[in-house]
Amino acid sequence: MTGTELWYVAGAILVAAFLVVGLVAGTRRRALRRGSDTRSITGAPGHAGTDDAEGARAGSVDLLERPGTEAPESVEVEPTIPPLVHERPETAESRLARLRRRLAGRDSALSRGLLMIISRDRIDEQTWEDFEDVLIASDLGVGPTTELVEKLRTRFRVEDVSSPEQARAVLREELLALVDPTMDRSLATTRGEQPAIVMVVGVNGTGKTTTVGKLARVLVSEDKDVLLGAADTFRAAAADQLETWGDRVGVRTIRGAEGADPASVAFEAARTGVEQEVDVVIIDTAGRLHTKTGLMDELGKVKRVVERQAPVGEVLLVLDATTGQNGLTQARIFRDVVQVTGLVLTKLDGSAKGGIVVQVQRELGVPVKLVGLGEGVDDLAPFDAEVFVDALLEPAS
Numbered sequence: 545m546t547g548t549e550l551w552y553v554a555g556a557i558l559v560a561a562f563l564v565v566g567l568v569a570g571t572r573r574r575a576l577r578r579g580s581d582t583r584s585i586t587g588a589p590g591h592a593g594t595d596d597a598e599g600a601r602a603g604s605v606d607l608l609e610r611p612g613t614e615a616p617e618s619v620e621v622e623p624t625i626p627p628l629v630h631e632r633p634e635t636a637e638s639r640l641a642r643l644r645r646r647l648a649g650r651d652s653a654l655s656r657g658l659l660m661i662i663s664r665d666r667i668d669e670q671t672w673e674d675f676e677d678v679l680i681a682s683d684l685g686v687g688p689t690t691e692l693v694e695k696l697r698t699r700f701r702v703e704d705v706s707s708p709e710q711a712r713a714v715l716r717e718e719l720l721a722l723v724d725p726t727m728d729r730s731l732a733t734t735r736g737e738q739p740a741i742v743m744v745v746g747v748n749g750t751g752k753t754t755t756v757g758k759l760a761r762v763l764v765s766e767d768k769d770v771l772l773g774a775a776d777t778f779r780a781a782a783a784d785q786l787e788t789w790g791d792r793v794g795v796r797t798i799r800g801a802e803g804a805d806p807a808s809v810a811f812e813a814a815r816t817g818v819e820q821e822v823d824v825v826i827i828d829t830a831g832r833l834h835t836k837t838g839l840m841d842e843l844g845k846v847k848r849v850v851e852r853q854a855p856v857g858e859v860l861l862v863l864d865a866t867t868g869q870n871g872l873t874q875a876r877i878f879r880d881v882v883q884v885t886g887l888v889l890t891k892l893d894g895s896a897k898g899g900i901v902v903q904v905q906r907e908l909g910v911p912v913k914l915v916g917l918g919e920g921v922d923d924l925a926p927f928d929a930e931v932f933v934d935a936l937l938e939p940a941s
């Protein structure tokens with residue numbers, strides 16, 4: 545081999561050596577990056593750590609606290625879709641505007657009945673009778689219907705109402721009086737010395753769990769620290785459903801094993817809330833039970849047990865607007881056993897019978913505080929008497 549050839553061979557060996565070192569270094573850097581990604585994901589803040597899990601285990605029942613997004617240390621985790629909590633939740637005003645739009649323009653029986661009165665040039669006996677029928681069909685209830693029709697007849701006569709504008713104004717006043725804008729519809733969700741405790745009750749299928757999830761989202765949007773308690777232990781799927789809502793809105797859920805004592809789970813949720821100084825604990829309860837004990841006895845026990853930790857400031861009874869009057873008898877029992885402080889009327893989006901709002905309030909003597917307007921995460925709105933009445937009086941589009 546000549547001297548020049550020797551130089552070529554030495555150069556080639558050097559280049560090859562550089563290439564090998566570069567490749568090894570690149571592979572190591574990528575491996576290190578993956579390692580640090582995994583650590584940052586597994587150590588994500590905002591969920592229960594070891595202490596919490598131990599705290600839950602120390603409870604009176606076999607409770608499992610599931611942090612939701614936490615991953616085992618040794619498993620590499622692909623970044624997941626960020627929970628909805630990173631989005632800016634819809635403001636209360638915007639939700640109200642949506643309530644107005646959804647209620648208005650619906651071809652509901654109540655709206656049609658009201659417009660029947662407004663649009664007639666002359667209101668004869670037959671019109672009043674038809675009007676009365678429509679009101680009853682819209683679930684306004686016989687008592688409120690008779691009262692409203694009597695008042696309107698008198699006022700139309702005495703005030704000589706002759707134009708649609710006058711009729712609309714009188715109707716608006718009387719309807720508003722029926723819906724009662726003076727009722728206190730605020731939610732007791734402000735923390736005092738202890739967390740505010742909200743219990744959500746109602747028969748199965750009315751929308752309790754969905755309401756708990758949506759309400760948690762509203763509270764999170766108000767910068768509140770929220771904890772959920774899955775005291776519906778009737779079926780595991782109920783706790784799973786609540787936990788899924790919790791993950792969606794970025795709050796933790798305390799749950800028990802399927803068939804665990806609901807009161808123990810609720811107690812543990814309240815205890816954890818007190819210990820961790822959260823703002824609000826929302827407790828989802830069952831609409832039916834495993835045991836032969838009556839549902840009402842069980843709910844009464846849940847409330848009493850929770851109150852050993854902190855006062856239950858809000859008991860929300862969830863009613864399905866589409867079932868109308870049928871839910872009223874059960875609602876009365878709930879009211880008496882757990883002292884309901886507010887009503888949530890769900891599925892108002894699917895009901896043509898807006899009159900139920902008036903009837904349930906009247907019958908139960910408790911204000912409608914929230915309305916459910918769909919299955920979406922932001923489909924819960926504070927109930928506003930004026931928005932509701934104005935929407936009913938808006939002609940269908």
Ligand SMILES: Nc1nc2c(ncn2[C@@H]2O[C@H](COP(=O)(O)OP(=O)(O)OP(=O)(O)O)[C@@H](O)[C@H]2O)c(=O)[nH]1
Nearest residue numbers: 748749750751752753754831890891916917918919
């Ligand atoms: N359209 C509409 N659907 C709703 C509303 N609220 C709840 N739902 C639906 O009603 C169904 C029952 O809701 P859940 O929250 O599971 O009811 P639940 O009372 O917790 O039922 P149980 O767990 O069986 O006691 C679900 O399909 C919800 O998506 C609402 O305001 N509008």
